[in-house]
Amino acid sequence: MTHFIKADRFLLENEEKTNGYLQVNDNRFGVFVDAVPEDATVVDWSGYTIAPGLFDTHIHGINGHDIMDGTVDAVQGISKAILPLGVTRFLPTTLTSSKEDLNAAISAVRNAVQRGLAGAQSEGIFLEGPYFTEKHKGAQNPGYFRDPNYEEFREWQQLAEGSIVKIALAPERDGALEFICAVGDDGVLPSLAHTDADFDTCRRAVDAGARNFVHLFNGMSGLHHREPGVAGAALIDGRAFAELICDGHHVHPEVAALAARTKEDKLSLITDCMRAGLMPDGDYQLGEFPVVMKDGIARTETGSLAGSTLKLVDGVKNLYVWSGKPLYEVWHRASLSPAASLGREDVLGSIADGKLADYVVMDEDISIQAVAVAGEIKYRNN
Structure with a gap:
């Protein structure tokens, strides 16, 4: 299932991006885009930063x-x-x-x-x-x-x-x-x-x-x-x-x-x-x-x-x-x-198209609010 993550900031592999949407295809990252189709499924983390696990x-x-x-x-x-x-x-x-x-x-x-x-x-x-x-x-x-x-x-x-x-x-x-x-x-x-x-x-x-x-x-x-x-x-x-x-x-x-x-x-x-x-x-x-x-x-x-x-x-x-x-x-x-x-940079370690969707959601103080492993949220700070 494909969905998009919305957030204020994304720590991508080679740069930081503000606003926009990050595509997730099942357990892997897709592309970063500025806009999504009207019928897209969006997970809204506005106010937060998305970074790799x-x-x-x-x-x-x-x-x-x-x-x-x-x-x-x-x-x-x-x-x-x-x-x-x-x-x-x-x-x-x-x-x-x-x-x-x-x-x-x-x-x-x-x-x-x-x-x-x-x-x-x-x-x-x-x-x-x-x-x-x-x-x-x-x-x-x-x-x-x-x-x-x-x-x-x-x-x-x-x-x-x-x-x-x-x-x-x-x-x-x-x-x-x-x-x-x-x-x-x-x-x-x-x-x-x-x-x-x-x-x-x-x-x-x-x-x-x-x-x-x-x-x-x-x-x-x-x-x-x-x-x-x-x-x-x-x-x-x-x-x-x-x-x-x-x-x-x-x-x-x-x-x-x-x-x-x-x-x-x-x-x-x-x-x-x-x-x-x-x-x-x-x-x-x-x-x-x-x-x-x-x-x-x-x-x-x-x-x-x-x-x-x-x-x-x-x-x-x-x-x-x-x-x-x-x-x-x-x-x-x-x-x-x-x-x-370990020679695993092709599948792990950064937010890039095709890599496993391990990511964290954090606030401006770099405090962890949620963690996903292979696209699935496994921890959420209640």
């Missing part, structure tokens, strides 16, 4: 749930909790853990997807680890760190029924470059994280197919004028995407604005959210580590940041203020860039 490609949990709980309920809980926040697509993200716990988490995601998710839809699994190095371990458990093993990965991929789409590793581990080539040939996005590699090692990893850097500036060697390190490689190499947590704690606002200017459409906003998101301050668990959240900031007992409690839409709001860039451009860093990092 957000895509969080790095989220561990929220609202008391965590992917590493290894249960269908946890996956469903995350799916439901992030939908009212404007997120229509996400990558359920694991942590470095035992093989048994990873198996359970992968199975839970697979089973939840097969049964159908009630909120945001999974676009595949992100394995964050376990092939890291200890110096920048963050909240990852070094007791499980090891060299990349393609046969082990194939076992996980078989368990996931082919739904693992992204894996993070440290490129200085033995066999890392060969592993990057192998999983890249399988259509999986190799990403660099929790690493102390030098610039040249990172460049070789990108040459091999690692086209994404996980949570830029965090869990990696920093930028130095004589040794650019991992952060320098992420900023300098125009072939690679870089993830950014825009909560004002993981990265200084001015540095976040610098990254936005440097990486442009190769910047992906993420949350790296853990189970304490949407929850009150207190004691929580991230994987096998106890975590204390105070003033909305989650830290391990040693003081390391332990993921975030960020809402992706708040990351967009922050970068919009910090960078001074147009809203449609900043918004796409949390929708189109994440989709493009």
Whole structure:
């Protein structure tokens, strides 16, 4: 069924448009027009802005749930909790853990997807680890760190029924470059994280197919004028995407604005959210580590940041203020860039003819009023 959406403003793929009508054909966007036929079905959102659904490609949990709980309920809980926040697509993200716990988490995601998710839809699994190095371990458990093993990965991929789409590793581990080539040939996005590699090692990893850097500036060697390190490689190499947590704690606002200017459409906003998101301050668990959240900031007992409690839409709001860039451009860093990092920009991430009709309705304060997944309104702020 074809209908038209009327609104005051539309954040289209390459520009903002005021007034007008957006065509929706069943579950996909159609064209943007200035007028519609008299007999057209019109959904009137006058006074509001229509923007593409957000895509969080790095989220561990929220609202008391965590992917590493290894249960269908946890996956469903995350799916439901992030939908009212404007997120229509996400990558359920694991942590470095035992093989048994990873198996359970992968199975839970697979089973939840097969049964159908009630909120945001999974676009595949992100394995964050376990092939890291200890110096920048963050909240990852070094007791499980090891060299990349393609046969082990194939076992996980078989368990996931082919739904693992992204894996993070440290490129200085033995066999890392060969592993990057192998999983890249399988259509999986190799990403660099929790690493102390030098610039040249990172460049070789990108040459091999690692086209994404996980949570830029965090869990990696920093930028130095004589040794650019991992952060320098992420900023300098125009072939690679870089993830950014825009909560004002993981990265200084001015540095976040610098990254936005440097990486442009190769910047992906993420949350790296853990189970304490949407929850009150207190004691929580991230994987096998106890975590204390105070003033909305989650830290391990040693003081390391332990993921975030960020809402992706708040990351967009922050970068919009910090960078001074147009809203449609900043918004796409949390929708189109994440989709493009996975090679899915042809069907997801922006309002364009033929793409899946994931969209949010928001007011002038960028507060979410409604969310649609594939053309169907799934959330409405009563």
